[in-house]
Amino acid sequence: MDETAYKAAVTRAFDRAAAHYDRMGVEFFTPMGRRLVELAAPAPGNRVLDVGCGRGAALFPAASLVGPEGSVLGIDIAPAMIEEARREAERQGAVNVELRTMDGERPELPPRSLDLVLGSYSVIFLPDAPAALARYAELLRDGGRIAFTSPVFTDDTFPFLPPVFTDLIPRSLLRSLPPEWQPEALQRRFNSWLGRVADLRRTMEKAGFTEVEVVDEPVELVAVSGEAWVDWSHTQGMRLLWTHLPEEESARLSTRLISALDAMRDGDEPLTIDTPVRFVTAVVRR
Numbered sequence: 001m002d003e004t005a006y007k008a009a010v011t012r013a014f015d016r017a018a019a020h021y022d023r024m025g026v027e028f029f030t031p032m033g034r035r036l037v038e039l040a041a042p043a044p045g046n047r048v049l050d051v052g053c054g055r056g057a058a059l060f061p062a063a064s065l066v067g068p069e070g071s072v073l074g075i076d077i078a079p080a081m082i083e084e085a086r087r088e089a090e091r092q093g094a095v096n097v098e099l100r101t102m103d104g105e106r107p108e109l110p111p112r113s114l115d116l117v118l119g120s121y122s123v124i125f126l127p128d129a130p131a132a133l134a135r136y137a138e139l140l141r142d143g144g145r146i147a148f149t150s151p152v153f154t155d156d157t158f159p160f161l162p163p164v165f166t167d168l169i170p171r172s173l174l175r176s177l178p179p180e181w182q183p184e185a186l187q188r189r190f191n192s193w194l195g196r197v198a199d200l201r202r203t204m205e206k207a208g209f210t211e212v213e214v215v216d217e218p219v220e221l222v223a224v225s226g227e228a229w230v231d232w233s234h235t236q237g238m239r240l241l242w243t244h245l246p247e248e249e250s251a252r253l254s255t256r257l258i259s260a261l262d263a264m265r266d267g268d269e270p271l272t273i274d275t276p277v278r279f280v281t282a283v284v285r286r
């Protein structure tokens, strides 16, 4: 993988998504971030780093728990995400929040200066996540903690989507993706450290963590309609598929998904999809 080109593509994708990210008739990242912070439970006065903070789904709940004596630094590789988060911090008058555009793979911060590192659905985008985890361990004080989320990967669907999409998105369409985003490449990349719980524990321990807890728990994705879900899917991981599908295929898939998802709704009620999420927490002990 050409790391520079890969990171430029990730930055471009999230820069374009930032203005509407999780704000278009679908809620998923916001409840997931809230739940992650609930599990991490930062204490008043804690110094927190949120890696790949996006618009702040985990950052703002953390900022309210650490209070005025604490601080939360949100970093993201996509400047437009940082801009949106900054606007929200100003809107909330959140004086304990700092935001910086920075590559989360190598945060330039003093060693042992943090109580908690958060990463909601972001660590998975790092080309060498295990190496980054070891760097995060160095940034944490003795007793400091990490808490991050990832999809629960399965073998038979687009890796960022829950199993309900297995039959809705034919596997043949995934062949339009560039090589590094083909299902096998993604599975190799993620399964090497995250797919199986035993490997994940080993990775975390090698990175310098202990007391590793892995909890797979569904987060309820709520969309006002099938169309809202499809629009939203252009702003998250599935954007990769949309941007690489030939126009006709894209239109056909869009129509198929909208009608299948609307058929899952109870009349005019919103669509709800239980989406499995992996919550990982661990501690540094020196």
Ligand SMILES: C[S@@+](CC[C@H](N)C(=O)[O-])C[C@H]1O[C@@H](n2cnc3c(N)ncnc32)[C@H](O)[C@@H]1O
Pocket (backbone or CB within 6 Å): 007, 010, 011, 014, 015, 029, 030, 033, 051, 052, 053, 054, 055, 056, 057, 058, 075, 076, 077, 078, 081, 102, 103, 104, 105, 119, 120, 121, 122, 125, 126, 236
């Ligand atoms: C799926 S979004 C999650 C955003 C946010 N944590 C949330 O839960 O809403 C992934 C985020 O990770 C960021 N990201 C990807 N690679 C990154 C990197 N190398 N360094 C920092 N941020 C990165 C993206 O720009 C994007 O904002």
